[in-house]
Each structure stands twice: as C-alpha cells, then as structure tokens.
Amino acid sequence: MDNTLSFGGGLILPKLPDKHLADTSIIHVQPPTVSLAVSEAISVEEGDRVLVGTNIGISRNMAVYSSVSGWVREIKNGRVIIENDTKDECEKPLERPADSPGELIEYMRRISLIGMGGAGFPTAKKYESSTNVKFLLVNACECEPHLSCDRALIANLPRKVIRGARALAQAAGSAAVFICVKHRDLLEILKNSVQDENIRIVMVSKKFPQGCEKQLIASVLRREVPRFRLPKDCGVIVSNCATAAAFAESLDTGLPPVRRIVTIAGEVGKCANILAPCGTSVRYLLDICEGAKEGTVLLSGGAMTGHTADPDKSYVTLATAGYIAVLPPKIKESSCIHCGACARACPSRIVPYKIDAAERSGAEDELEKLCADACISCGCCSYVCPAKRELTIHTSKARRVVMSRKEENK
Amino acid sequence: MSNQRISRVFIRKGIRTSDIMGLVLISLCPPLTAAVWYFGVRALWLCFLSVGVCIAAEALWEICTRRSLTVSDLSAAVTGLLLALSLPVTTPVWALVFADVMAIIVGKQLFGGIGQNIFNPALVGRAALLLGAAGQVINFTGPYDGISSATPLAGENASMAELLTGSHPGSMGETSAVLLILGFGILYCSGAVKLHAPLGMLSAIAVLSLLFGGESFLTGDAPRAVLSGSALFGAFYMVTDYSTTPTTDRGRLIFGVGAGILTFVLRKFGGAREGVCFAILTMNLFAPLIEELTAPAAYGKVGIGYERKHKAMA
Numbered sequence: 001m002d003n004t005l006s007f008g009g010g011l012i013l014p015k016l017p018d019k020h021l022a023d024t025s026i027i028h029v030q031p032p033t034v035s036l037a038v039s040e041a042i043s044v045e046e047g048d049r050v051l052v053g054t055n056i057g058i059s060r061n062m063a064v065y066s067s068v069s070g071w072v073r074e075i076k077n078g079r080v081i082i083e084n085d086t087k088d089e090c091e092k093p094l095e096r097p098a099d100s101p102g103e104l105i106e107y108m109r110r111i112s113l114i115g116m117g118g119a120g121f122p123t124a125k126k127y128e129s130s131t132n133v134k135f136l137l138v139n140a141c142e143c144e145p146h147l148s149c150d151r152a153l154i155a156n157l158p159r160k161v162i163r164g165a166r167a168l169a170q171a172a173g174s175a176a177v178f179i180c181v182k183h184r185d186l187l188e189i190l191k192n193s194v195q196d197e198n199i200r201i202v203m204v205s206k207k208f209p210q211g212c213e214k215q216l217i218a219s220v221l222r223r224e225v226p227r228f229r230l231p232k233d234c235g236v237i238v239s240n241c242a243t244a245a246a247f248a249e250s251l252d253t254g255l256p257p258v259r260r261i262v263t264i265a266g267e268v269g270k271c272a273n274i275l276a277p278c279g280t281s282v283r284y285l286l287d288i289c290e291g292a293k294e295g296t297v298l299l300s301g302g303a304m305t306g307h308t309a310d311p312d313k314s315y316v317t318l319a320t321a322g323y324i325a326v327l328p329p330k331i332k333e334s335s336c337i338h339c340g341a342c343a344r345a346c347p348s349r350i351v352p353y354k355i356d357a358a359e360r361s362g363a364e365d366e367l368e369k370l371c372a373d374a375c376i377s378c379g380c381c382s383y384v385c386p387a388k389r390e391l392t393i394h395t396s397k398a399r400r401v402v403m404s405r406k407e408e409n410k
Numbered sequence: 411m412s413n414q415r416i417s418r419v420f421i422r423k424g425i426r427t428s429d430i431m432g433l434v435l436i437s438l439c440p441p442l443t444a445a446v447w448y449f450g451v452r453a454l455w456l457c458f459l460s461v462g463v464c465i466a467a468e469a470l471w472e473i474c475t476r477r478s479l480t481v482s483d484l485s486a487a488v489t490g491l492l493l494a495l496s497l498p499v500t501t502p503v504w505a506l507v508f509a510d511v512m513a514i515i516v517g518k519q520l521f522g523g524i525g526q527n528i529f530n531p532a533l534v535g536r537a538a539l540l541l542g543a544a545g546q547v548i549n550f551t552g553p554y555d556g557i558s559s560a561t562p563l564a565g566e567n568a569s570m571a572e573l574l575t576g577s578h579p580g581s582m583g584e585t586s587a588v589l590l591i592l593g594f595g596i597l598y599c600s601g602a603v604k605l606h607a608p609l610g611m612l613s614a615i616a617v618l619s620l621l622f623g624g625e626s627f628l629t630g631d632a633p634r635a636v637l638s639g640s641a642l643f644g645a646f647y648m649v650t651d652y653s654t655t656p657t658t659d660r661g662r663l664i665f666g667v668g669a670g671i672l673t674f675v676l677r678k679f680g681g682a683r684e685g686v687c688f689a690i691l692t693m694n695l696f697a698p699l700i701e702e703l704t705a706p707a708a709y710g711k712v713g714i715g716y717e718r719k720h721k722a723m724a
Contacts, residue, residue, distance in 0.1 A: 013421075145421070214709060214710070218709075224709055224710050225709075225710050226710045226711075227708070227709075227710040227711050228710075229710070297416075297420070299420060303419070303420040303421045304419055304420075304421065305419075306417075306420070307415045307416060307417040308414075308415055308416040308417075309415075326420045326421065328420060329420065329421065329422045331422060334427055334480070334483060334524075335480070335523055335524045335525045335526070336525045337427050337430070337485075337524055337525045337652050337653060338525045338652045338653045338657065339430070339652040339657070340652070340656075340657025340658070343657055343658070343705075344657075347709070348708055348709040349706045349707065349708050349709050350708045350709075351657075351705060371708035371711055374708040374709050374710060374711070377417075379419035382418065382419035382422070383419050383421065383422055383423055384423050385422075385423075386423075386425050386426050386427045386429070386430055387426075387427050387525075388422065388426065390418060392418065392419050393417065393418055396417075
C-alpha cells in the first residue's frame with residue numbers, strides 16, 4: 001500500500017484503455033455560435049453587438065455574460081444564440097477588488113462564479129457567512145474515470161491554480177490551503193510552482209469517489225462532516241481547482257469566467273480536452289473529436305455519476321466537466337444475493353441493498369433508520385453488484401425521501 | 411436516443427451472480443474428486459442426480475408460481491452439489507430426491523427464492539432427511555470395503571492420516587481434509603469469501619474441544635474435532651453462504667464463533683453427530699440480528715464511541 005491519504009470504502013476502478021482517455025494538451029476552439037441559457041431580464045435584442053463579458057441577462061438569480069464577441073442572432077426558448085466573430089473583443093474590465101473576504105465574495109457574486117467540479121453551486125454562496133474557516137481544500141482529484149480536464153488544467157497552468165487557491169483562501173478568511181491531487185506528476189508540477197508556505201500540496205488515493213467533498217475531507221483532515229451539516233459548519237471549504245483557476249483569471253483580466261476546459265472522452269474517434277466558451281454546442285465538440293461511435297450513449301459528467309445527454313440540446317456551462325460516450329452495459333437486474341459487496345464499497349458506510357429493498361417497498365421510516373440521507377450517489381454500489389441491481393438509483397431516491405421528510409418535520 | 415435523462419451507473423464490474431456460483435461449483439471439485447476416489451462412481455452419479463433434481467425442482471416451482479426462471483444463476487446447482495456431498499454414499503436415491511426437493515422448495519423458494527432464504531437450503535435438505543429418515547442416512551459406509559459404521563461421530567476411530575486424506579467413513583464430500591482445504595483455497599483466492607467465518611468456527615471448535623473435549627480439563631483432541639465429521643465442510647461451504655450469514659466482517663466472525671460453540675455443545679451433550687448442521691441452522695436465525703449489531707455507523711452519524719474515534723467536528 002502506498003502512504004497516500006485515503007478514506008473508508010470506495011473502489012479502485014480498473015484503468016481505462018488509453019484510447020478512451022484524453023491527454024493533457026488543450027485544444028482551443030471558436031465555435032460558430034454559442035447558445036446561453038437566460039431565463040429572465042434579457043438585456044439584449046436580436047442583432048445587438050456583444051463582447052466577451054457583456055451582460056445579457058439573468059439565469060437562476062445570476063448574471064449571464066456573453067462568452068464570445070459577435071452579434072445576437074436569435075432569442076428563443078430562454079436561450080440567447082450569439083454568432084461568433086472569433087475576434088474575442090472584450091468588455092471594459094471590472095475593477096479589481098481589495099483583498100478582503102467581503103469584497104472578494106462580492107466580486108465572486110458579480111462575475112457569477114460557480115463551482116466548476118460538476119454541481120455548479122454558486123461560489124459566493126459557499127463562501128459567504130463562512131466564519132471561522134480553518135481549511136480550504138482545493139479539489140483536483142477528478143475521480144470520474146474518463147475525465148482529465150483538471151489534470152490538463154494543472155499540467156498547463158499550475159501557477160494560475162495556485163494563485164486562485166490563494167485568492168479563494170483570502171475570501172474564506174485566510175484559511176490554510178491544501179491542494180489535493182492524485183497523480184505524482186501533478187504533485188511535482190505544483191510543488192515546483194508554489195512558494196507560499198500556507199499552501200500545501202497533498203497526494204490522495206486513486207480510489208473512487210476520492211473527489212467527493214466528504215471523502216476528500218475524511219482523507220486529508222481525518223474528520224467527518226456530521227450528518228445533516230455542511231463542511232462550512234465545521235470550518236472546511238472544498239472548491240474545485242478549475243474554480244480556483246477561473247477566479248484567478250477573472251481577477252487578472254477583470255472579465256467574468258466564460259470558458260472552461262471540457263473533456264470529451266470514451267468511445268469517440270479522438271479524445272481531447274477542449275477549452276470551450278460557455279454555450280458551445282456539445283455536437284460541435286463531438287465533431288472536433290471525430291464523433292461518438294455507433295451504439296454509444298452520451299453522458300454528461302462521467303460514467304459513474306453522470307446522466308444521459310442529447311448532444312444537440314446540450315451546451316457547455318461552467319459546471320460541465322466533460323461529455324463521455326460509453327456503450328451502455330447489457331445487464332438485467334436479478335435478485336439480491338445478500339453478498340454485502342455494496343455495503344463494503346459504500347464510502348458512506350450505509351447498506352445499499354437494505355435501502356434498495358426498503359425503498360422499493362415504500363418503507364419510509366425504515367429509510368431514515370438506515371441513514372439513507374448519507375448517500376452521495378457515487379455509484380459504487382451499482383458498480384460492484386453481482387446481481388446488477390440499480391442500487392444507486394434507489395438509494396439516491398431514498399435519500400431524497402428522507403431529506404424531504406426532514407424538511408416537512410421542521 | 412430518448413430525451414429523458416437517465417442517471418445510472420454506466421460502467422459495471424464484470425462479475426455476475428452466476429460467476430460466483432460457478433466459482434463455488436469449481437471449488438467443490440476437489441471434495442467431489444475425493445468422493446469419487448474413496449466411495450466409487452456411485453458418488454458421482456448421486457451428485458449429478460442431486461444437481462439435476464434441484465434445478466428441476468426450482469424450474470418447476472418457478473413455472474408453477476409464474477416467476478421468472480432463475481436456474482441459470484447456478485445457485486440451485488450449488489445447493490444440489492453441496493447437499494449430495496454432505497450425505498453418505500449409501501443414501502438411497504429416493505431419500506436424496508426427497509432432501510433435494512425439501513432444500514429447494516422449503517429451504518429456498520418458500521422464502522422467496524435466492525437471497526431471501528433464512529436457512530441454508532442444503533442444510534435444510536440434510537436436516538429434513540435426518541429428522542424424517544434417520545436410519546437411512548446415519549448408516550455411514552467406509553471406503554472400499556462397504557462395511558458400515560454408525561459411530562456417533564464419523565471418523566472417531568480413524569487415524570490422523572486417514573482424517574487428512576479422507577479414507578474413513580463419512581459423508582461423500584466431507585472426509586478428505588486436504589482436498590477440502592484445497593477447494594476452499596480456490597474460493598478464498600478468488601476473493602469470493604473471506605476467512606472470518608470459517609476461522610471463527612474452526613478455532614471455536616478447536617479451543618473448546620481442547621479445553622473440555624476430553625475426559626478432564628485440557629485433554630481434548632482439538633485436531634480430531636476439527637478434522638472429523640462435517641466441521642471443515644460446514645466451515646468452508648456453509649458458514650460462507652451469502653444469503654444466510656451476516657455481510658459484515660465482524661458479524662461473520664461472530665457468526666462463525668457462534669456456530670463453532672454450538673457445534674461443540676451439540677457434539678458433546680446432544681449425542682448427535684449432526685452438530686455442525688444444526689449449529690449452523692440455529693446461527694442462521696441470528697444472522698440478521700448479528701448483521702444489524704455489527705453494522706458500522708453511517709458517515710457523519712454521531713453515535714456512542716463515534717466522536718472519540720473520528721473526532722467529529724460539530
């Protein structure tokens with residue numbers, strides 16, 4: 001065993017063939033059009049000239065900025081479609097905030113920064129009212145087996161990640177920073193780039209789901225977040241390394257983050273990490289990668305925790321880590337044989353086969369007793385199940401049942 | 411592609427239920443070899459018959475109750491082979507068929523099929539035969555000569571070498587310690603089972619037999635207690651059954667130790683040579699309870715002794 005930091009449960013997933021993985025080189029693209037979701041207060045009209053960083057409206061209570069320069073071609077179904085003139089002309093930069101937590105968090109809100117690990121939680125919300133934060137974990141573990149966008153980011157721009165980590169730490173009130181990686185080469189790259197004593201680079205295990213917030217905290221800090229609490233409540237904030245890099249870039253340029261690295265991998269012609277503006281059609285990215293193979297399904301996020309996506313209706317957002325083409329497994333559910341593999345694999349130490357049975361029979365009281373709320377939907381249970389039961393689907397459902405019952409009882 | 415979002419795990423481990431059951435069947439080949447070697451070709455025919463009857467009984471039941479057929483998961487075949495190997499070679503065909511049907515129907519299907527059964531089906535079949543037709547089964551035959559012996563514990567008079575190789579009276583698949591260990595080695599090395607339950611059971615039998623098995627304190631013959639009767643067969647193939655034992659490691663250890671203690675008690679005071687069978691069947695009843703008591707606290711659940719161990723931050 002290596003002496004890297006790890007957590008209980010989880011899996012070592014078999015290594016994928018190289019042809020299903022993208023390397024760390026980054027391809028820059030200029031799509032002909034981008035399509036951005038804007039639900040309200042659309043501030044542009046068809047034919048308007050927009051620049052990179054022009055505010056075009058609001059979506060989910062956050063300002064939406066144009067990711068390219070060009071003309072607004074069409075506004076329909078809550079989406080603004082912008083024709084790209086590929087000149088990348090920029091708006092007037094925003095004023096750089098002072099290095100105080102309040103101003104930095106206000107700046108995060110202005111630039112609509114969201115968590116870029118996948119969930120897309122507003123970063124400002126995560127950092128505000130976070131008093132007494134002692135530790136900031138910068139998550140570069142990227143445990144979904146196909147993804148390598150964070151790896152590409154660190155390999156190419158280690159200093160940006162470190163600057164971003166420092167800025168995030170200031171926003172959190174001078175917390176100690178741990179940048180968590182799982183590859184030795186990244187560890188070396190970051191160690192060579194860091195001069196700050198307050199920033200430590202740590203190596204964590206290659207187990208899945210190492211990149212999950214709770215598992216990362218357990219691995220690095222040897223602590224667990226109590227049930228029904230947030231990491232923030234106990235002095236820890238976890239942010240993705242892409243979020244850190246985007247924040248650093250935004251502070252440098254004074255422009256909101258409008259691009260990210262997206263991994264296209266799996267059963268495609270040529271896997272790649274692509275730096276794409278938000279709103280780029282996934283179909284366009286797939287075409288760059290020579291298309292998905294026959295019979296595959298396209299997944300957003302990854303093969304363990306992702307969901308199916310239609311390439312013609314999906315567009316890159318800041319929270320999009322990647323799109324993966326996989327051949328759907330030909331499996332049929334059979335009866336549980338009570339082998340306990342799911343419970344051993346579960347990083348939350350719950351018993352998926354029992355929760356699965358209780359959920360299917362509608363025993364809601366039982367679900368609470370079995371701590372179904374601890375489920376993180378990582379997919380380990382379904383992965384190992386020899387009876388090929390859809391344990392993750394039912395355990396996640398059970399989690400929502402317990403959470404909503406708890407809300408009602410409040 | 412449909413527009414509906416499907417969230418599920420799209421990569422799966424290759425192992426299926428039938429792979430695990432197939433592995434158990436392979437691991438039963440060494441004891442089967444011993445059975446044929448010492449007890450003749452009849453042992454092989456009985457095993458084939460038993461497997462066939464179990465599969466047929468399961469298929470018939472599932473057709474009659476309009477459930478989907480599950481014989482392809484090989485669990486019925488495992489039950490059939492386990493049951494046949496745990497009976498003596500002199501068992502009449504009708505008795506074997508009776509035991510098979512009891513195992514599959516009463517032991518397994520009445521509870522709802524694979525994974526739902528409380529008792530080990532093979533042991534249910536064996537127990538049914540013992541209770542219903544004792545005289546037919548306890549007639550243990552020695553290898554080669556066909557002379558029957560009805561010792562309370564088969565192999566009581568066998569030498570240590572005979573116990574290891576298997577050339578002594580007993581059930582078909584239970585006599586050869588060496589080949590049983592080889593068979594279990596296959597099962598263990600493939601990662602299908604862990605050592606907790608078998609080690610717990612065998613060490614409990616060994617320790618108790620050493621302490622209290624003899625005429626006076628500390629004069630017992632521990633190796634003989636472990637190697638004779640059904641102890642090894644039970645420890646390797648019965649207490650490692652998934653459905654009827656706890657799933658936690660600690661639970662399996664407790665289960666094994668409990669089965670070992672009960673085996674010793676039944677052997678010593680019950681007068682029955684069927685200590686192992688009834689000990690494991692009794693422990694099967696406690697499996698869900700043991701599992702619940704040994705389940706770890708969920709992530710972040712603050713419980714007794716939990717804060718000390720995990721430094722939970724509140």
